[in-house]
Amino acid sequence: MNKAKLKRMTRRTEFYMSLVLLLLCALVQIKSGGRLITFPGIFTRMNVTVLRTMVVDGMFAMCCLVVMISGGFDLSFPAIAALSYSLSTTICLNNGWCATNPLAGFLLAAAIGWVLGMLNGWIISNFKLNTMIVTLGTQTLFTGISLGMLGMKEITSTLPEGFKTFGKAFLLEGTDPSTGIRYTLTAMILFLIALCALVSFMLNKTMFGRALYAIGGNEVSAERAGYNVKRTKFLLYSAVGAVAGFIGMIRVCMESQSIPKAMTGREMTIIPAVILGGASIFGGEGTVFGTMVAVGIISLVANSMLILGIDPYWQQFFNGLIILVGITVSALQAKRQKQ
Amino acid sequence: MSEYLLQMTGIDKRFGGVHALDHVNFAVRPGKVMCLAGENGCGKSTLVKIISGAYTRDEGEVLFEGKPIQHITPAESSALGIQVIYQDLSIFPNLTVMENLAINSEITAKRKIVNRKRWEQTAKEALSKIGYDIDLYARMGDLSVADKQLVAICRALLFNAKLIIMDEPTTALTKKEVDALFKTVRQLRDSGIAIMFISHKTEEIFEISDDVCIMRNGKNVYSGPTAELTRKDFTYYMTGRELEDDYFVPTNISKEPVLKVDHLTWNGKFHDVSFDLRKGEILGITGLLGSGRTELALALFGLGKVHSGTITLNGQQVKITSPIDAQKKRIGYVPEDRLTEGLCLRQPIADNIMLASLKQLTRALGTLNHDELFEKSNEWVKKFSIATDDAHKHASTLSGGNQQKIVLSKWLNNDLDVLILNGPTVGVESWAR
CATH class of the missing domain: 3.40.50.300 (P-loop containing nucleotide triphosphate hydrolases)
Structure with missing residues (x-):
């Protein structure tokens, strides 16, 4: 590794975030008396819980990341997810589908999310409006459709068996030595890994991904360079819609319940996490790695409050603090690069 | 071929x-x-x-x-x-x-x-x-x-x-x-x-x-x-x-300088600058890009820092701490990039012209007299032959040259002692009247 490369690396937010995550891990490990990671088994009840929290948040963060790289904000993905899974599970329940195989439910939710995402994409690309305002509008609209127009109900014990068994699938199990409680590492983590790999490939290895960076860096230049900015944005927002619908179904399976209001306000914890991970609020910057490190930090903090001797009521306080620090660093960096 | x-x-x-x-x-x-x-x-x-x-x-x-x-x-x-x-x-x-x-x-x-x-x-x-x-x-x-x-x-x-x-x-x-x-x-x-x-x-x-x-x-x-x-x-x-x-023949140049700058220094930007500016005089300040000419103008308008040296205005030594302060001391500034720093492009032409003199147009309780604002700005539109048929239109509807006229009239509507123009053509000129 040459000097210039090293210098470039140390200037990245991802570098510092990784250090923070490592320090935090060390702190929790010491404070908890070695309960975060064991050797040589590695997995413990504590870290599988952290990983479990990361599945849905991490996947949502991927959606949020690609939009933010293109210089936009999507506030509507939790609402899209909620409407998609509520409608999908209701349809499956009423038709007696997914008693053993949940595939139909997933496809249905993704299709619904895709249509909703297309609405976002159509408005944003055709009318060239501020993405935050548009998705704020559609977010409320989608929630309204779900709760008002369609009157979506909570589905808990009657949830099709196929979803329940799928959500309980695990990769490995073990018992916590101190408490004797059984723990499992959810198989849903495979979806997170797959999505991360897919997004990473898309961003770095396809012209579509480079288009997102180019548009986020300078939209006028991207248009002059020959990118079809309108089509790129339409494809982006519709794809994010489809993925959001899919993620929603994963959550339904993991929680064994479909609650129409469960996603409300999710964007307000996901977006700051993505910014913390090095994505610029002005667009054009951000990586899959950085985003996942930031999601890791937030999940770890959320799950280790008690162990660190902090009242869980303080969680909001720490989340807020992390968000402010992340956004300030991001803005300061953008300012420095401008000069 | x-x-x-x-x-x-x-x-x-x-x-x-x-x-x-x-x-x-x-x-x-x-x-x-x-x-x-x-x-x-x-x-x-x-x-x-x-x-x-x-x-x-x-x-x-x-x-x-x-x-x-x-x-x-x-x-x-x-x-x-x-x-x-x-x-x-x-x-x-x-x-x-x-x-x-x-x-x-x-x-x-x-x-x-x-x-x-x-x-x-x-x-x-x-x-x-x-x-x-x-x-x-x-x-x-x-x-x-x-x-x-x-x-x-x-x-x-x-x-x-x-x-x-x-x-x-x-x-x-x-x-x-x-x-x-x-x-x-x-x-x-x-x-x-x-x-x-x-x-x-x-x-x-x-x-x-x-x-x-x-x-x-x-x-x-x-x-x-x-x-x-x-x-x-x-x-x-x-x-x-x-x-x-095009030569400007100065008339009525006063004996006493209206603005006197002595050994003014902004560390790292400009160093030990001194000049006198008399009433009715145009003073050209020139230098290459990055020579500190813009910074000097900013310092005089309260947007820069003064580490040492003095500014004397009408015989009184002053400190200019902010643009508001500069305006109170009757100094105006037309920035180099007029479009983004000198204008509110999505506001009506009339509002832009009167932007620096809103205090004159307020009634009791601080509400704005729109009729007077429009009337006064129309005077400037005529005086400078700004090419518009309606001063209610946004400033962005005008060409660059006409927008420049707006920025100028904005300041001239105030009774100024010193007007600093950053790069009207090349360099910086200070213009007192």
Whole structure:
């Protein structure tokens, strides 16, 4: 590794975030008396819980990341997810589908999310409006459709068996030595890994991904360079819609319940996490790695409050603090690069 | 093949009621540097956009390499060999030099998958065209303006450019960087590429161009070899006035200085500056870009820092802490970038004119008297013959030159002692009245 490369690396937010995550891990490990990671088994009840929290948040963060790289904000993905899974599970329940195989439910939710995402994409690309305002509008609209127009109900014990068994699938199990409680590492983590790999490939290895960076860096230049900015944005927002619908179904399976209001306000914890991970609020910057490190930090903090001797009521306080620090660093960096 | 690479005759373009181009004739010879000169808002950019295909013309004929061209898109004009380097350079500050160089040709080739090796090759090929060496993996945003410009030139050359149009390329460059740029321009010219160079700076035009086309108010008033033009004629064609007429004869210069600056220093920006400015006098402050002239102006308007030295206003030593403070002390400032720093473009013209004098227009309880505001601003519209039919229209509807008039009238409506103009043409002038 040459000097210039090293210098470039140390200037990245991802570098510092990784250090923070490592320090935090060390702190929790010491404070908890070695309960975060064991050797040589590695997995413990504590870290599988952290990983479990990361599945849905991490996947949502991927959606949020690609939009933010293109210089936009999507506030509507939790609402899209909620409407998609509520409608999908209701349809499956009423038709007696997914008693053993949940595939139909997933496809249905993704299709619904895709249509909703297309609405976002159509408005944003055709009318060239501020993405935050548009998705704020559609977010409320989608929630309204779900709760008002369609009157979506909570589905808990009657949830099709196929979803329940799928959500309980695990990769490995073990018992916590101190408490004797059984723990499992959810198989849903495979979806997170797959999505991360897919997004990473898309961003770095396809012209579509480079288009997102180019548009986020300078939209006028991207248009002059020959990118079809309108089509790129339409494809982006519709794809994010489809993925959001899919993620929603994963959550339904993991929680064994479909609650129409469960996603409300999710964007307000996901977006700051993505910014913390090095994505610029002005667009054009951000990586899959950085985003996942930031999601890791937030999940770890959320799950280790008690162990660190902090009242869980303080969680909001720490989340807020992390968000402010992340956004300030991001803005300061953008300012420095401008000069 | 004709003697011209690009020949345009009788080009006409209207935007609503504004006659942007009035039967303009224009031609570029291959392997020559052609300067398109003219003051702000004379139609230079419109002409460029018609050549590049961003706008369509209402009337007129265009011949490129002797072949007539109908309405074309930007992509088609690029395929013909016409490359425009815009003032903002159309770069991606967040991407690497390599990507900035290669991205256009990758898109043109309709590639779907990124191949780093091919990108690197393309980028190296582009740099080799002018023998320019730079770290391919450096972030574009970290480069100096001059380096960014060279990267933009290299990128344009990848497309077998026959005509390169440079829109005001020297605006943000220092003298040394301009020299380096001119060297590159000459190198390109000698390799047979035609360069169209847009500028309004007399010295540069005489230094670099073979031919010159001067525009004024949407018409071309002169076109021909630069060598046949004297500087005096040039100024006449640019402004429409004999230079002699333009001399300002100071009257009523007071004996006592209205503004006296002694040993003023802003660490790292300017050092030990002293001058006297008398009532009725125009003082020119000049220097190269980065010499501290803008900073000096900012310091006098309360936007900079003063580490040592004194400012004396009407015999009293003062400290100017903020723009509000400066206004109270009757100092006005017209920034270099009038559009973004001096105007609220999406506000009515009238509001913009009266922006600095709203205090005079408030009734009891601090509410605004809109009728009076409109009336007073109309006086300025007449006085400066600002080209608008309605002062309620947004400032963005005006041309650059007219917007400039708004910024001036904004300050002149206040009873000022000192008005600082940053770069009305070149350098900074302070004007007291």
